[in-house]
Structure formats: C-alpha cells, structure tokens
Amino acid sequence: MWEYSEKVKDYFFNPKNSGVLEDADGVGDVGAISCGDALRLMIKVEPVSQVITEAKFQTFGCGSAIASSSALTELIIGKTIEQAMQISNQDIADFLGGLPPEKMHCSVMGYEALQAAVANYRGEEWVDDHEEGALICKCFGVDEGMIERTIRANTLTAVEEITNFTKAGGSCATCAEGIEAVLERVNAEMVEEGILSAHEAFVPGAVPVLAKPKKVVVKAPESKAPLTTLQKIRLIEETIEEIRPSLQRDGGDCELIDVEGNRVIVKLTGACVGCHLSGATIEGVQARLVEAVGVPLLVIPAAPVH
Amino acid sequence: MANDPVYLDNNATTRCDPRVVEAMMPYFSEQFGNASSMHAFGSEVGGALAKARKQLQDLLGAEFDHEIVYTSGGTEADNMAILSALETQKGRDEVITSAVEHPAVLSLVAHLEKTGQAKVHIIPVDAKGRLDMEAYRKALGPRTAIVSIMWANNETGTIFPVAKLAEMAHEAGALFHTDAVQAVGKIPMNLKSTEIDMLSLSGHKLHGPKGVGALYVRKGVRLRPLVRGGHQERGRRAGTENAPGIIGLGRAAQLAGEYMAEEQTRVAALRDRLEEGLLGAISHSFATGDVENRLPNTANVAFEYIEGEAILLLMNREGIAASSGSACTSGSLEPSHVLRAMNVPYTAAHGAIRFSFSRENTQADVDRVLEVMPQIIARLRDMSPFWREREKEGAFNPTYA
C-alpha cells in the first residue's frame, strides 16, 4: 500500500471539482488509457481579466492521480492564466503534502493538463515533449528521448549523473538497467561522432575510475632516518604488549625473547601452544610487527619450555 | 456497527493457521537443536522433520519422501529447478515457459536470455488464458533443457494441463518443471502418476508459514544445488534446516489435505456466488481467464474504464482486501502482464480485481462485497473521462502516451 499523505487521501476520497464543465473555454486532455492514467481538465476564463473562474476535471487513474487533478483545480481557480502558468508539478505535489516518489508523474500529468487546457483556450495546439522512445523511468516519467538529450547536452557518462539531471533512477531504481543501456548506446554514438573520447565513455560493469584530483601538491617525501637497533626493539616490544591482551583473552600469551637482526624470537604460551592455529597466530603477530616497524621481520617461535 | 474486515487476497498470502503455529511453537525455544547434531537436542528435531516431510509427501502424492527438497519458498524453488536443468542437461541450452508465469520464473529467464546463458521460448496464451499447444509443440526440440510452466495462474486461477505438457516435454528429451505455488493445497494431486520432474510450492499460500517452501524432484532426476555448503537435504540445499518452518509446512499440508473436499465445494461456491453477483450488478464487467478450468478459490473480474488502485483504495476503506494484478507487481504501474498476454484491452486490464478465497471465508464476506462494490465502481466511473465518452468513438483522445 502506498504511503499517501492525509491530504492526498482526503482529495481522493472527497475530490473537489470533479465533473464536467459543459461550456468550457479551454479543455486539456492528457494521458492515455494504456498508461493507466488520463486527465481531462476543463476551465472557464473571464475574457477581460483572464481569470480562471471555474475548473473541473475528469480522471481515469489511481488515488494520487485523482487527488492531483483535484488539487490542480483548487490551485488554479481565481488565478489569471498568467499566474496559473507559473504553477509547476512540484507545486501540485507540495499542495498535497507530498507524493510518494513513484507517484510524482501524477503531478506531472496535472501540470501538462493545464498547459494543454491553456493552449486550447488560446486556440493553439499543445505539443508535449514526451513522445520520444520508451518510458524508461516510471517513477519520474522520464523517457528515452529526454535521457538521450540530457546525456548529449551535458556530456554525461555515469548513471548517477543522469539521476542528478533528470531524476531518472532516483527512486526505486528498477530502471537502472534501462538507463545504463541508453547511456551505453548514446556514449558509443558520441564516440563515433568524435564528441567523446573512447576512454571516457560509459562501459557497463567497468570498475569505476576514480576521478584524479585536479591539483596534486607535490610534497617532498618526509625523510625518515632508519631506526636504530634500540628503537626497533622498543617498537617491537611495544607492539607485542598491544597484542597480548587479545591473546590472553583466548587463554594464550606471547613474550618477546630476543631480536636478532630481522628475526624476532617469541615465546607462545598457554592455549596457543600446540594449537593448530598457532601458525595463524604467528602470522598475525608478524603482520602487526611489520606494520608497526616498517621493515620486513620474521617471527620465530622459541621452542616451548615444559 | 463496524463491519468485520473481509480478506479476499489469499493468492497473495494466507493467514497462518493457528494449528500450524501450535505445531511450530515447540521448535523455537524447547526443541531448538540442530537436526545434524549428534546429541539428543538434535535427534528430537530430526524425528519431527521426518514426519513433516511425510505429511507434505502425502499432499503431493509423491512416491518417496526424499523427493522433497526444502527451500526458502516458491521463488527459490523455481530458480533452483531452472538453473539446475541448464547445468545437468548437457548440450541443451533452451528453456520453454509461458507468457503468464510468475516473475519468479519470468525475470529469471529474461536474465538468462539477456546474459546469453539460455535461449528462451515464451509460449503465448489465448484470450481465455489457455496455453497455445501448437506453439508449445513447435518450441520443443533437441536443444530444450527444461520446460517450466505453471500449474495454476496466480492472477486468474487458470489451470494448465501439466500432466500432458510433461509427457510432451519427455518426448523431446526435456525436463519438465511446474510452478505449483498456487495449486498445491487447492486442487488434489498425485505426482507419482505423472511425468512431472520438478514442482515448486510455497508454505504461505496454504496457511503455512512464510519463508519456507519446497522443490519436489522426482527420484532419478539429477539436481545441481543452487545454494552450496553443508550436507543438509542430501547435499541438494545447504544451510541449517528451517525446522519450525518445515514442521509448520508439514502440518499445513496435512490440514490442506483434510480441507481439500471443502475447497472444491464450499469455497468454490462462495467464489461463484461473488462472481455472478458482481457481473449481474455491474455493467461493463467480465470475468477473465478460463472460467471452466480454474482454481476453486480465484475470481478475476475486470471493471472497464476505471483503474484498479483507486478501486482497491475505496474497497480498503470498507475493510475489504483484494488485489489488482499480482501482489508482487503492485509496486509497478504496468497493467498485469498476465492480462496483457491474454489481450484483455487496456480499458479493462487496469481495472481488473482479483478476489481470492480460502477456507476461512464465509457467506457474510460475499454479501459484504456485493453490498459495496456497485457504489464503488459507479463512483469511479462517474469521475472517469473514458466512461462518459465510451459511446462516442474517439471523443476522449488525449495527447501523450
């Protein structure tokens, strides 16, 4: 069940201005029965002041389509045509206290019905920009044509960029594969046309190449004097002290016996001795020591003392 | 007085029977052992699992109890069957399925096709949802690895002749799998007398728990596990057994067997009464699917010129639960792929409502739906531009598709 706001529910259960306006001055029909939603908006306009005095709707569609249609009529009644044309689909959604992302297209349909009704009132033909190719992102009503135009206009090469520009893919993301397919095709065409270099083009499944930082400040490497033997032994000691508590928790222990060059001799006691995991323990100790001291070291267990 | 809620969405899921819950309860905190363990905690569970397996075997009419492999549900069983066959059937890389399968099959085969792992034949259906037998016969061939065709459709209840389809598959040397998630527990079956090789089922569709199901694999059919790991289920499905779930599924299967006759009679009569009542009271409505040959519990009625979600919202306000298309696809806005495959016109496909009964429904439920539906439909039609203009050819012809 969709999470509709109280206001959406109210406008669905008790829609205002539903019905037919017999002698409408402008009629806008948008949507299609195959898409599951369609809306007819009818308006009456006072000729001198250009104020919309009446508006009614008829809608075939889901709960939020009906609520959005009704909200639209409420928003435009009393406004001049000029003012009404400023209304965006977001205004319709906001009026309703928001719509689930998957239902934003209902507010878009309201917006388009208004454009169509005003065009009809002015005696113009309203052409929508919605008919190029398949609908890719249902959540935001974005079709293939719109994605392609946006990719070309902005030289996009990543799915996230398309989402940022068009919202497509920003909700349920079931359209991600569809967006990828369009991106791959359009980028390939752009490479062919010489307006995109091949290494920038989107390749599905490729490991994302991290953008190189624009300016790299080159710093002289910190000159580190090699450790003295004493420093090295101290560091080894300290590191082993850090490791011990975790070994002790498992009933074992590890003691430093000696350091000969790069060979570190330790005594493993308790549960570690003879345990088939002591190899792993030694490896673990060795890894920690190498990391801390920064030079290759070999950890060798002293023969257990009985 | 507020009306009792009416639940008519049993093809989406059923209420877990309290007797099933009771059977499961001891296996959470008391008999919690791992069936694979050596000690007494585990052995008690092993016995209960064996009994549950037998109960499910009886419901299916399977010859051996080890023909059952427990899974996490119908979806996993469907995936296991198809993916396994593509591995075991050497030299065969084609899959045949129908246009009206559940997404558990259709999404998988679409992915296999897209990634070049299989060639897929999708067999169409006619306006009543019946399989195109000629197209099926033609699709079968020496490269067919497996046929996966559902026993009964989840949206319309239409039953396919799976026993016959299995024989035809075998003649072509192909394995036959059926998604019987909607059929098991609703219609009697006797798998040992059929040539069906594999069958998927799901606990929550027969008053059992959610998240447990099974794949029946006829003895002798080779199976490649989908989930690898431990040796559970004879190495065919790894992972510690969902003991409470399996035991619950066993009890649910036993109860389904006991209620089988009632499902065919009382439940079917409720469904028929609802359907006749709706079609009689509401114009421009019709039943979809093969009404002569369908599950006893399902009715799918299309109300023209209005949209399903709006109908469901108004029904929900009256406390009535049903669904529009499949519950699994309700996140999408496309009309049901099942109704589209049957060429149900868009004017009706968007307004199709599925009423699915169970043994828990009563006459009062039917009365309540018949009482409120006519007003709900009338109200939405009054708002619909298509309804008013339906007689005038092309009168409402909006821009933008």
Ligand SMILES: Cc1ncc(COP(=O)(O)O)c(C=O)c1O
């Ligand atoms: C025909 C069919 N197959 C498979 C499934 C999926 O079963 P499950 O929910 O157990 O994964 C369903 C349930 O919606 C179904 O109706």
Ligand code: FES
């Ligand atoms: S379809 Fe949901 S985000 Fe695009």
